[in-house]
Amino acid sequence: MSAYHPLNETEAIEIARKLEGVFQPDAKLACREIGDGNLNLVFHIADPAAQSSIILKQALPYAKVVGESWPLTLDRARIESEALILEGSLAPGLVPNVYLYDPELALTIMEDLSDHVIMRQGLINGTRYPLFAGHISTFLARTLFFTSDLGRNQQEKKLLARSFANPELCKITEDLIFDDPYRDADTNSFDESIRDEAQALWNDGELHLEVALLREKFLTHGQALLHGDLHTGSIFITPESTKVIDPEFAYFGPMGFDIGAVLGNLLLNYAAREGLDDADAEREDYRAYLLNSVTDIWSQFEAKFLALWNESGVDRMANSAPGYKENYMRRLLQDAIGFAGCKMVRRVVGLAHVADIDKLEDAAARERAQRLALRIGKSLIKLNRRVVSIDQLTDAVHSASAAAKA
Ligand SMILES: Nc1ncnc2c1ncn2[C@@H]1O[C@H](COP(=O)(O)OP(=O)(O)O)[C@@H](O)[C@H]1O
Numbered sequence: 001m002s003a004y005h006p007l008n009e010t011e012a013i014e015i016a017r018k019l020e021g022v023f024q025p026d027a028k029l030a031c032r033e034i035g036d037g038n039l040n041l042v043f044h045i046a047d048p049a050a051q052s053s054i055i056l057k058q059a060l061p062y063a064k065v066v067g068e069s070w071p072l073t074l075d076r077a078r079i080e081s082e083a084l085i086l087e088g089s090l091a092p093g094l095v096p097n098v099y100l101y102d103p104e105l106a107l108t109i110m111e112d113l114s115d116h117v118i119m120r121q122g123l124i125n126g127t128r129y130p131l132f133a134g135h136i137s138t139f140l141a142r143t144l145f146f147t148s149d150l151g152r153n154q155q156e157k158k159l160l161a162r163s164f165a166n167p168e169l170c171k172i173t174e175d176l177i178f179d180d181p182y183r184d185a186d187t188n189s190f191d192e193s194i195r196d197e198a199q200a201l202w203n204d205g206e207l208h209l210e211v212a213l214l215r216e217k218f219l220t221h222g223q224a225l226l227h228g229d230l231h232t233g234s235i236f237i238t239p240e241s242t243k244v245i246d247p248e249f250a251y252f253g254p255m256g257f258d259i260g261a262v263l264g265n266l267l268l269n270y271a272a273r274e275g276l277d278d279a280d281a282e283r284e285d286y287r288a289y290l291l292n293s294v295t296d297i298w299s300q301f302e303a304k305f306l307a308l309w310n311e312s313g314v315d316r317m318a319n320s321a322p323g324y325k326e327n328y329m330r331r332l333l334q335d336a337i338g339f340a341g342c343k344m345v346r347r348v349v350g351l352a353h354v355a356d357i358d359k360l361e362d363a364a365a366r367e368r369a370q371r372l373a374l375r376i377g378k379s380l381i382k383l384n385r386r387v388v389s390i391d392q393l394t395d396a397v398h399s400a401s402a403a404a405k406a
């Protein structure tokens with residue numbers, strides 16, 4: 001019989017106490033369940049006297065945000081811990097250390113990052129993170145390159161892909177990002193005041209073609225091992241340090257999906273500022289910072305990825321075919337921009353929104369932010385296959401902002 005059951009705080013303490021080399025045997029441990037995500041339990045366990053602490057994350061057999069009516073595999077705890085360990089080896093210092101994975105209880109014990117803040121909250125507070133573009137571009141370039149056919153032996157890559165099939169979590173993304181927002185689905189959730197926008201999404205054939213093409217990529221293009229859910233709620237940050245958490249959606253998919261997740265979530269914060277009553281100059285200054293971050297992330301990613309390719313490329317044809325690298329990087333940029341747009345649309349009309357917009361208390365302000373996020377998202381989706389430069393993203397964002405004000 002399986003020993004699995006959701007833990008309470010006392011049980012979490014007992015498990016943490018057994019972890020070698022962390023707590024003294026007689027330590028007085030305190031525990032709080034702090035999970036604020038959509039899926040799992042997260043326990044913070046600390047010995048305040050010794051100033052030591054750990055995080056114990058346990059998968060529930062269902063999606064917490066919906067309840068027991070939405071069963072979900074416990075194997076996602078294995079995927080998350082294996083992905084964290086692999087990412088940590090490829091991008092040292094950019095993910096938490098994993099101390100233990102227990103398959104029976106579907107739990108992972110990892111480094112406590114409570115001295116960082118969740119980036120979504122940091123952006124909502126208006127904090128700037130000058131090192132972020134450098135850190136996240138390194139994370140993306142190294143994890144994506146070294147798990148792709150460009151940087152890894154292709155037979156080994158196929159074997160690795162077996163452990164990251166992750167069909168149940170992929171299905172969540174396939175539905176919530178690439179299908180439900182474009183039809184009158186039960187899972188959708190939006191304010192009545194923007195029903196006209198939702199209906200426009202359901203009836204826009206040009207948009208549906210682009211989303212169907214991006215969905216096809218998500219379904220079929222096993223380019224590299226993705227984090228799979230790289231939004232700003234999956235990033236812990238300080239001005240000096242960046243740590244990526246929560247890769248339970250990891251699978252072999254199109255690289256642009258991870259890049260687009262980061263860019264799209266920065267742009268959701270940009271759109272949310274439409275609803276803030278900051279003095280205009282201050283608001284536009286922060287928006288300029290966000291857009292600069294977006295272009296820096298892409299430029300630094302491109303440079304780092306190409307440097308890795310030039311130094312460590314394992315595929316003779318890909319290394320030497322004239323024009324192939326340029327073609328590859330252009331397709332990556334196009335995918336990133338298309339996926340960024342999809343990520344924006346789902347967070348306004350689909351299940352599971354973002355605090356940047358939802359926490360705007362004034363209904364009219366929230367509506368302005370939602371409409372702008374949709375305008376930007378749709379424009380990026382429609383633009384994606386025509387993009388040749390990251391500047392086109394910036395232009396599209398400026399045009400959408402200007403049109404929203406007109
Ligand atoms: N390593 C960690 N250190 C400190 N807090 C953490 C850590 N991992 C998760 N948390 C806290 O738990 C919350 C939910 O974690 P997350 O991994 O995003 O769960 P879910 O998979 O349910 O979305 C985070 O927003 C953060 O507050």
Ligand SMILES: CSC[C@H]1O[C@H](OP(=O)(O)O)[C@H](O)[C@@H]1O
Nearest residue numbers: 037038039063065176229233352
């Ligand atoms: C029913 S899961 C909805 C949504 O939640 C996940 O995010 P997180 O684990 O960070 O809370 C993921 O983005 C899913 O699309």
